[in-house]
Amino acid sequence: MIIQAESPVLEIHDMTVSYDQSPVLWNVDFTLPSGQLIGVLGPNGAGKSTLIKAIMGLVEPSGGYVKVFDRSLAEVRSRISYVPQRESVDWNFPASVLDVVIMGTYGKLGLFKRPGKREKEVALASLDQVGMSAFVNRQISELSGGQQQRVFLARALAQDADLYLMDEPFAGVDMATEATIFELLKRMTKEGKTVVVVHHDIYSAMTYFDWMIMLNLHLVASGPKNQVVTEELLRKTYGGKLNLLSKVSEIVRKQDFNPLES
């Protein structure tokens, strides 16, 4: 079941993404409404992170396209923010919490300009929102996993975007913090911002999200939570891989080049 949004912030048109010539996401096609908290659900290896990366232009889709605010990604870069998975960087990097959060302002700052007082204030305010004010000068390798996750969140907040894409931002975060952060995300959506969150826990997802995207190598469902979270669709999402799809992937992988590229 795929329910289309009216005047969508994000439109994905028949997108197929391959890694090393193996399609990991087949023909995904949906639209997302603005001002909502949107969850991306699916089993491990369902292509959730790939979906986010493809939207952000970090992986090149082999077919289809993405439109954000009805424009191409390059035109609206500064209005989109991204929270990557914690494991994607080396936390031994010589930087303090504040240094990392200020990085969120670099996009608007432009070449040659240095972050100044204003950027520092923005960063401090963002840290305050995620409850990390006490750790401003802490070296990032000395944080716990959940704290590192919150630093990444603060960095995205410092960017002050309209669309936020977050890849597993709650991995390693304790229940109490998770609840506070969800409150924060809710407040943001009330201000008209759209927040897309890759999430692994279906129970908390039911509590917090307004809209759900369910993936399992292909799009199983997309729509308002109470319409798409049905027993049948959940079984389709979590009930193992599609045999036929895996076979097609295998055929594609065995070609000497990627036949899905145009």
Add this chain to the structure above:
Amino acid sequence: MSFDQNAFLIILTGSLIAISCGLLGVFMMLRKMSMTGDAISHAVLPGIVIGFFVAGSQRGIEVIIGAGLLGILATLIIDWLRQKARVQLDASIGITFTLLFAIGIILINMLANNVDLDQECVLYGEIAYIPIDLWITGSGAVLGPRITYLALLNFTLVAGFIYFFFKELTLTSFDESFGSVIGIPSKGINLALMSMVSYTTVSSFEAVGAILVVALLVVPPATAFLWTKNMMPLIKLTTVLGIAISILGYYLAYLFDSSIAGMMVSVAGVLFLLSALIKGRSRKSAGTSIANI
């Protein structure tokens, strides 16, 4: 001890080179590209030799251009092997630099009769000759030691590059994908850094030799990284280490009657291993204390 002008010049030049290499090396290390730096510094050799042949001397701009081109060519070959030929990264680096370096050695041997290019000088450098290698203008005016000027120019460009692109370099080193997401030209920054590394390699080869440049590129940043937790202290300590290595290297080489460049690297190595010994152990205890929080 009276002021020894020659010693001062050598140490000054050595420090300038060590700092230029170290500053670039910090970013190479943080990008986990130290071995690419090593590869570039080997790979520029044929460019140096060809430039030398075209210009007829080591002083020509052709040498710098030749080496710069080869440095960029090396990164392009590595990329081509990886993406088009699908060879794994470590092997791509290994194949590329050994081939280019081998070609360089062959060219030196082929042209040995035609040009006055000393294999030893290109490979190991001879910083000791700086005071007598003067820059003389066409009209015969003596302006001072040529290599020191080159090192100063190189240092100015490297420092300027890092000053102006500090935030882009830092961000793309830490989290390249976030960088491209917020619209920072990661590829351009990367190519610029590689070009600076090749240029620095060439500019320094006469003094410390093509092979030993890599030591200055890699070891001071790695040593400083063991002691620091933030970018600014890391950069400052790398700079201080560059100067300390030059001073100690010079006097120890004098004492043992050995190659100055080689001694600088040996000093760097001793400092590195000592730091690893001290910080390596304390890291373990720090690790457990973090786990206990």
Add this chain to the structure above:
Amino acid sequence: MDNFIYFFTFQDLSILYVVIGIVLLGIGSAYVGTYSFLDKKALLGDAISHAVLPGICLGFILAGEKNPIYIVTGAFISGGIATFLTSWLKRNTKLSEDAIIASILSVFFGFGIVLLTMIQKGGNPEMAGLNHFIFGNAIAIVEKDLWVYGGLALVIILTLTIYQKEFNLLVFNPDYGKAIGYPMDRIRFGFNILMILSVVIGIQAIGVVLMAALLITPGAAARFWTNNLSKLLILSALFAVISGIAGTYISFIMPQMPTGPWVVVSLSLIALISILFAPKKGTISRFFSRNKYLKKTHKEHLLKALYKNQELHEPPLTIEKIYELYPYQIKEIKDSIDELFKNGLILKNQSIISLTDFGISEAKRVVRLHRLWETYLTEYMNIAPDHVHDSAEKLEHIITPELEAQLERRLNYPQLDPHQENIPRD
């Protein structure tokens, strides 16, 4: 030519020694190197080969002459220390493996240069021989060297052959090896020793700076030709031996030329040939199979267009009409028409193009696959009917008969596709 015959007929016993040495060395280092290449540890070999220089110098200083036993022992010990330091630093500091390898490499090499200049200034007449260790000079191998270097190469080859199973485990799945009770740490230790030994035996002929090539390049080149480990090992040994002999020959006829660089150049040439011309994995072969595939897609698209035209009972298509349909692919379409005609799939009547019976059946197959995939996308992947065409345009060319049967079963032999068009069957 005289030189060539003189060299390869081995009239000169010393040439025979050199060639035997280089053959054993080539096989040994290619063996070890292929394993370390598969283990993605290729650059460790580079670090070790630079790191043996101080050991060579110390061996020379202690012996006072170019004694192979002192030099090999010295090189082995300093290579061993470098390997140990590398793994110690990796375990005990926050430095990345890349920075550690680069640091160890340059520090050991720099220290080696210091010792070298000290020996040089000491004025030992044997010094000239020591310089060969940097870039290699295979011609200088004499009988007494052969016993040491050749003997060690044999040890490496035999050990790798006897313990092949264990080393395979180490490279492909060390965790599994541990789980089934193999002492993986000790196997890793043994492998590191072999790696150091293979570097040590290469320093005389290839030199410390370029020894890494003999470890990395043969395996990387051989990988283009085969997926089978035994074949991979044999092929990489063959590549190493050929380049070894080529390099030796060149420094035989041009005595001022060091051997190492020429070995590396020949090796790289073999690698380039492999990268370009190897069947299947080579870039040229990939280029051709891609071209062939593109041709196939053009032909199939044309068949589809002709079929659809018939299906809709439109007036028959002329060549000009077809060109209008594909304004950007005139040349491709022209080639496709020629080929389809040659293979009896279409008929040309003046400028009118029509399908033969064989052509119709082939066109039906492509249209069927296209429409089946569209149906699958709409029914099983919930994609809107107006969004499924692009994907089907690509998949219709690669779906196999087996998969087609599976699609038919899964969709329960549908009559109509999502656009209410007939799914044609013979």
